[in-house]
Amino acid sequence: MSSETTAPAEPLQYDDGYGPEIGVGPHPEPWPEDGRYDPELLAHGDRRNVVDRYRYWTREAIVADLDTRRHDFHVAVENWSHDFNIGSVVRTANAFLAKEIHIVGQRRWNRRGAMVTDRYQHVRHHPDTEALTSWAATEELPIIGIDNLPGSVPLETTVLPRRCVLLFGQEGPGLTEEARRHASRVCSIAQFGSTRSLNAGAAAAIAMHAWISRHARIEDL
Known part of the structure; x- marks a missing residue:
């Protein structure tokens, strides 16, 4: 999912303090109805070091997709x-x-x-x-x-x-x-x-x- 489809959010950084400000803010409603998405990330934004296609996905869903x-x-x-x-x-x-x-x-x-x-x-x-x-x-x-x-x-x-x-x-x-x-x-x-x-x-x-x-x-x- 492209970051252009998301609402602005307060800038944050990587979990370990490295790098520039990254990520996307809370997802605009209505939220996607897909089990791969994490409700917490949809609500609060996704600042993880992941590519755009995995924004808002749970870690388990990302790993499962990578495994393919x-x-x-x-x-x-x-x-x-x-x-x-x-x-x-x-x-x-x-x-x-x-x-x-x-x-x-x-x-x-x-x-x-x-x-x-x-x-x-x-x-x-x-x-x-x-x-x-x-x-x-x-x-x-x-x-x-x-x-x-x-x-x-x-x-x-x-x-x-x-x-x-x-x-x-x-x-x-x-x-x-x-x-x-x-x-x-x-x-x-x-x-x-x-x-x-x-x-x-x-x-x-x-x-x-x-x-x-x-x-x-x-x-x-």
């Missing part, structure tokens, strides 16, 4: 030291509509950078990389590590499988040795400057977009 369109790639990220970049990876995974997000290592992770987008994703926890690998094997999903390591192959010349798990390490150390052993291949991202590595969140965005460029149906937007 999710892509065939999964995103896994190692979490050994509460890396703040994990939230950014999760937010990007939501933007590109990953099938699931997998947190490997510590169960608790820094959600601030996710901008509450994790509420609309399916998040699965694995205590270690071996557990992730075991799960991926049962689903017949190859694990593709993303890191600039000796022996890695260029992401730019690699055709990512339609069904796969993209595995990312933490900021600084990158993929652990265990993760490298369990990955079916490791892809590197071409860099031309002086820095040794990209920010983990940026690397994840590039890798996911590489999958999108190859497999997503842009006309479905």
Whole structure:
């Protein structure tokens, strides 16, 4: 639903204080008779970080609709030291509509950078990389590590499988040795400057977009 069809409302901000003023005010009456809509949001406005088509929808209705369109790639990220970049990876995974997000290592992770987008994703926890690998094997999903390591192959010349798990390490150390052993291949991202590595969140965005460029149906937007 377009924001032009809604009444003006007092400006608010994202739940976590980030970003510009967004959203729409209370919905003009008569309200739509559809079970997907949340009466509280219709009455008071919708200031969530969601696209216009989901304005006033309940969270459950949004997740159900996303579930009909999710892509065939999964995103896994190692979490050994509460890396703040994990939230950014999760937010990007939501933007590109990953099938699931997998947190490997510590169960608790820094959600601030996710901008509450994790509420609309399916998040699965694995205590270690071996557990992730075991799960991926049962689903017949190859694990593709993303890191600039000796022996890695260029992401730019690699055709990512339609069904796969993209595995990312933490900021600084990158993929652990265990993760490298369990990955079916490791892809590197071409860099031309002086820095040794990209920010983990940026690397994840590039890798996911590489999958999108190859497999997503842009006309479905």
